[in-house]
Amino acid sequence: MASAVQVGRRITAEVTAVDLHQRRAWLSMAxxxxxxxxxxxMSLRAGELLSGRVARIEPFGVFVALDDGPAHPVYPGVGFITIPExxxxxxxxxxxxxxxxxxxxxxxxxADTTNGEARLSLRATQPDPFQAFADATAVGERIRGxxxxxxxxxxxxxxxxxxxxxxxLRDLAPVPVESPEEIVRVGDEITVVALAVDRSRRRLSLSRRHALRPP
Structure with missing residues (x-):
């Protein structure tokens, strides 16, 4: 496959970023x-609400044709949502x-300056259920799950x-086990204790071992 540019070729590009510390400039021919x-x-601002139509769904994300945006020269939409978003x-x-x-x-x-895309989030338009859960749950509380x-x-x-x-694994039972299958199966309802609630990383640590102790 031929290279997009060759040494010595004159090109027209726009400066997209400058790193003064490393004395580098990033250019974009696109x-x-x-x-x-x-x-x-470049006119978009973080947090701005954009509307559009789902143009294509891929295993790695979703392309969105924005109502007020231009067509993309390569992709089916200027907007793009990664799977986690x-x-x-x-x-x-x-x-x-x-x-x-x-x-x-x-x-x-x-703005994804490499692909010429507007990176979007659908989940950001909805309340984060983890934060509401964290507000209502105290460390040490017993929970059914x-x-x-x-x-x-x-x-x-x-x-x-x-x-x-x-x-x-260490918190599944009072005694050490080698695999979770020794104690529980998918679909089992169990009582656990909240050990830690990490709001920033949206992580919840639980213990079944602590729940087996008398309240």
Whole structure:
């Protein structure tokens, strides 16, 4: 495959970033070749709400044709949502959340100057259920939950709608075990104790071992 540029070739490009410390400048030929697209991306501000139509769904994300944005020269839409930004809830496939042709509103996160895309978040338009759970849950509190997944290092337990926590292998039973299958199965309802609630990383640590102790 021939290279896009060759040594000695004159090009037209736009400066996209400058690193004074390393004395480097990043250029974009795409920006110079698609001034309308570039101007649109540079006009967006983080947190801005954008609307559009789901143009294509891929295993790595969702392309969105923005209502007020230009067409993309390569992709089916200027907007793009990565899989984690689709929903706060756990899901198996992107089609569990959106469908091609669906009209949606998303929050603008940042401009991807490499691909000429507006990176979007659908989940940012919805309340984060983890933060509400953290407000209502104290460390040491006993909670009922259902085992949703077994992994070599423990078990994941759903304790509320959209909220799952990890019971580490060492916290599954009063005595050491080699695998979670020795203690629980997917679908089991168990009582656990909240060991730690990490708001910033949205992580919940649970213990079944502590829950077996008398209150």
């Amino acid at each position: 920006a110079a070749e698609n001034p309308e697209l570039w101007a649109f991306l 689709l929903s706060w809830q756990r899901f198996e496939a992107a089609t569990d959340v959106v469908q091609v042709g669906q009209q949606i509103s998303c929050t603008f996160l940042a 259902r085992v949703t997944q077994l992994v070599p290092f423990g078990a994941f337990v759903r304790v509320a709608d959209g909220i799952e926590g990890l019971v580490h």
